[in-house]
Amino acid sequence: MTVRFENLQKTFQSADGEVHALADVSFDVDAGSFVSIVGPSGCGKSTLLNILAGLETPTGGRVLLDGIPVDGTTDRIGYMPQKDQLVPWRTIWGNVTIGLEIQKKKNPSELQRIQELLQRYGLSDFKKSLPSQLSGGMRQRCALIRTLATDPGLLLLDEPFSALDYQTRLTVSDDIHSIIRHEGKTALLVTHDISEAISMSDRVVVLSARPGRVRSIHDLTELRGLSPMERRDHPLFHRYFNEIWKELDLVGS
Numbered sequence: 001m002t003v004r005f006e007n008l009q010k011t012f013q014s015a016d017g018e019v020h021a022l023a024d025v026s027f028d029v030d031a032g033s034f035v036s037i038v039g040p041s042g043c044g045k046s047t048l049l050n051i052l053a054g055l056e057t058p059t060g061g062r063v064l065l066d067g068i069p070v071d072g073t074t075d076r077i078g079y080m081p082q083k084d085q086l087v088p089w090r091t092i093w094g095n096v097t098i099g100l101e102i103q104k105k106k107n108p109s110e111l112q113r114i115q116e117l118l119q120r121y122g123l124s125d126f127k128k129s130l131p132s133q134l135s136g137g138m139r140q141r142c143a144l145i146r147t148l149a150t151d152p153g154l155l156l157l158d159e160p161f162s163a164l165d166y167q168t169r170l171t172v173s174d175d176i177h178s179i180i181r182h183e184g185k186t187a188l189l190v191t192h193d194i195s196e197a198i199s200m201s202d203r204v205v206v207l208s209a210r211p212g213r214v215r216s217i218h219d220l221t222e223l224r225g226l227s228p229m230e231r232r233d234h235p236l237f238h239r240y241f242n243e244i245w246k247e248l249d250l251v252g253s
Ligand code: ADP
Pocket: 012, 013, 014, 019, 020, 021, 039, 040, 041, 042, 043, 044, 045, 046, 047, 048, 210
């Protein structure tokens, strides 16, 4: 799926007055690509994803999904939230099949596909376990499989690793990256972690402090085809890091 943000603006009205969250944001996401959005906290990153997911309406501009303006929510988009939000009293199988249950699509071929995802990504022995019996990394993989279960063309990931400790985050971002690649999804990752953005994506969009606008776009062509772990060892990693670091308005992040 392709995404196009066209002069997107968002102003919230609140009791204390107006909050200008997004000033004027335009960029494209190519089909099958992995794009990260970095920017200081409060610059409108989550708002951008919420507008794309049809959960908020923009006050100016528009978002096109495969060329068609977004108008409400769609099951073609899978949203992976910050905390894994697994239901604690449901088994892993109960959790990963929730989406199909809600969409009333719990038929044998769909369930077989979920079974294969669990198998492929090392969770099929834990189908009957509860989320509390899994490690942080396994829970995150489970949350991704739940998001993939309804077969969305586009994945939105909003700071999905921030609850994990540093070591786990490295392993999990490697896993999640290879799963998304293997499943051929278009992905949009929001993060304030520059290393995470460089290690996972084809392109990094840097937003300014609030109200968010596009400050720069970096195509990481030289790193294409490498895993997050391999990229972190690549000599160009630090060059990109320093470039983006200098551009980020770090006040308040
Ligand atoms: P980020 O994800 O980059 O940290 P957000 O998109 O969550 O930033 O928020 C951008 C700005 O908009 C913040 O100042 C936030 O307080 C404000 N904001 C977000 N949602 C609302 C809302 N529903 N009502 C009023 N202000 C909001």
